Amino acid sequence: MKQRQTARSVSARKGGEKIVMLTAYDYPSARMAEDAGADILLVGDSLAMVVLGHPDTLSVTVEEMVHHCKAVSRGAQRALVVGDLPFLSYEAGPTQALESAGRLVKEGGVRAVKLEGGREVLPQVDALLAAGIPVMGHVGLTPQRLARLGGFRVQGRDAATAQAILDDAVALSRAGCFAVVLECVPAALARVITAVLEAPTIGIGAGPQCDGQVLVFHDVLGIHEGIRPSFVKRYAELGATGREALTAYAAEVRQGRFPGPEQVFSMEEQHLEGLTVDGRPARSYLREPAA
Ligand code: KIV
Numbered sequence: 001m002k003q004r005q006t007a008r009s010v011s012a013r014k015g016g017e018k019i020v021m022l023t024a025y026d027y028p029s030a031r032m033a034e035d036a037g038a039d040i041l042l043v044g045d046s047l048a049m050v051v052l053g054h055p056d057t058l059s060v061t062v063e064e065m066v067h068h069c070k071a072v073s074r075g076a077q078r079a080l081v082v083g084d085l086p087f088l089s090y091e092a093g094p095t096q097a098l099e100s101a102g103r104l105v106k107e108g109g110v111r112a113v114k115l116e117g118g119r120e121v122l123p124q125v126d127a128l129l130a131a132g133i134p135v136m137g138h139v140g141l142t143p144q145r146l147a148r149l150g151g152f153r154v155q156g157r158d159a160a161t162a163q164a165i166l167d168d169a170v171a172l173s174r175a176g177c178f179a180v181v182l183e184c185v186p187a188a189l190a191r192v193i194t195a196v197l198e199a200p201t202i203g204i205g206a207g208p209q210c211d212g213q214v215l216v217f218h219d220v221l222g223i224h225e226g227i228r229p230s231f232v233k234r235y236a237e238l239g240a241t242g243r244e245a246l247t248a249y250a251a252e253v254r255q256g257r258f259p260g261p262e263q264v265f266s267m268e269e270q271h272l273e274g275l276t277v278d279g280r281p282a283r284s285y286l287r288e289p290a291a
Contacts, residue, residue, distance in 0.1 A: 005039050005080040007112050007134030007178035013039075014200045019179070019212025021202050022220065025051045025068050029217050030075025038079050040179075040202075042114065042214060043069045045084040045144070049226060050218040057143045058087045062100050069108025082136055083110035087144040090115050094127030101133050112178065116142035118168020125175045137172035137199075139165050140206065141184035152227065154205070156185045166193055173199040181214065182206040184231070205231030 003009070013019050021040040022033040025047050033041055047068055048060035062085075069083045083104035090097035101113045112134035115121055128135050140155045149155065156162040166189070169180050179200045182190045187207025194201045194210050203210030215232060218224035222237040252258035275282035 002078055004078050007080065010040060010080060011178045011199060014198065014211055019200055019202060021212055021214035023047075023050075023214070023216045023218075024072045024075070025217070026071045027075040030072040030079075030081075033217060034076055034079045039212075040082055040214075041072055041076050041079045042082045043072050043084060043108070043110065044114075044216065045086045046216050047084075048086075050216060050224045056146060058146075060086045062086060062089050062103055066103050066108045069104050069110050073109030080112060081110045082112045082114050083108055085113055085115045090121070090124050094123050097121075097124035098127055098131055101128050102131075105133055112136060114138055114181065116144045118164070119171045122171060122175055125172065125177060129176045134178045135176070136202075137169070137177040137180040138183065139168045139172070139180060140182050143183075152184070152229065154184050154186065156189050162186075162189050165189065166196065169193045169197055169201070173197040179212070182210060184229075205229060 010019060019040065020038050021042055022036075022038040023044040023046055024030040024033045024038075024041040025043060030041055043065065045057040045060050045065070047064070048054040048057045051068075052060065052064070054060070065083060065086055069081070073081050083101075085097065085100050085104070089100035097115070104110045104113055113128065114136040115124060116138045118137075118139050125135050125137070141149065141152065143152070146152070156165040162185075165182075165185060169182070170193075172180050177199050179202055180193075180197060181202045181204065182193060183203075184205040185193075187209065190201065190203055190206035191209040200211035202212040202214050204214045216224070219228075219232040220235050221239075222234040223239045223242070225239060249258065272283060273281075277285070
């Protein structure tokens with residue numbers, strides 16, 4: 001078995017073997033992702049959309065994140081489990097960030113947290129690191145600020161916004177974040193940021209030159225039916241396969257073909273003989289099978 005991943009071991013992979021991160025939201029997704037070789041399991045706030053059916057990530061609560069972090073932590077034996085701090089669970093300042101992150105760590109069992117934002121969240125990053133909680137940064141497209149960013153769109157395409165993203169990423173790395181997610185930025189910008197930063201970069205829609213990549217579990221497996229960003233590669237169509245299987249099950253139930261002989265338990269006839277209801281043999285209630 002490979003060595004257990006920590007924030008420190010992930011950091012040390014800068015420029016080396018690519019870091020593989022996948023989101024996971026429960027025990028089976030954690031087991032599957034880890035068995036597939038993921039180094040980091042992110043209990044992302046994308047939970048809101050792909051598992052809980054919300055239109056965006058804004059409504060997921062710390063309580064809900066804790067619940068799912070617990071399940072993922074139970075499934076992870078080797079991967080580093082990172083919990084996402086949801087919208088408005090850290091923006092008020094370091095005290096709020098510590099309270100929220102503390103719950104994900106103490107109750108949810110995660111070993112690091114991720115928060116969205118750049119220089120404006122440095123006080124929160126400092127407080128978390130001072131408390132011994134490793135922090136992953138997240139810049140570029142930050143879905144918790146979708147309203148301000150004007151929707152799901154590539155960030156940093158002009159000089160001013162590219163400089164701002166670079167400055168944010170540098171600040172997070174210098175503050176001590178063990179890794180920084182770059183979401184939806186041009187590949188050329190991600191390449192520069194990756195070269196500049198001491199911390200590894202983990203890209204999603206940020207090209208191949210990041211130190212690692214992350215995708216949403218349901219996107220990789222083709223389960224999620226919602227938005228299909230162009231940077232996502234679906235490696236399977238389990239949504240379609242699953243629907244076919246469930247449709248076959250429903251048809252077999254209606255046709256009386258499930259359960260079949262392999263799925264039933266037997267008992268000795270004699271034990272049925274003596275069963276009664278109001279003194280009447282229970283077997284007499286049986287209707288003869290139709291001819
Ligand atoms: O919540 C999430 O899934 C994320 C990843 C896309 C990085 O933040």
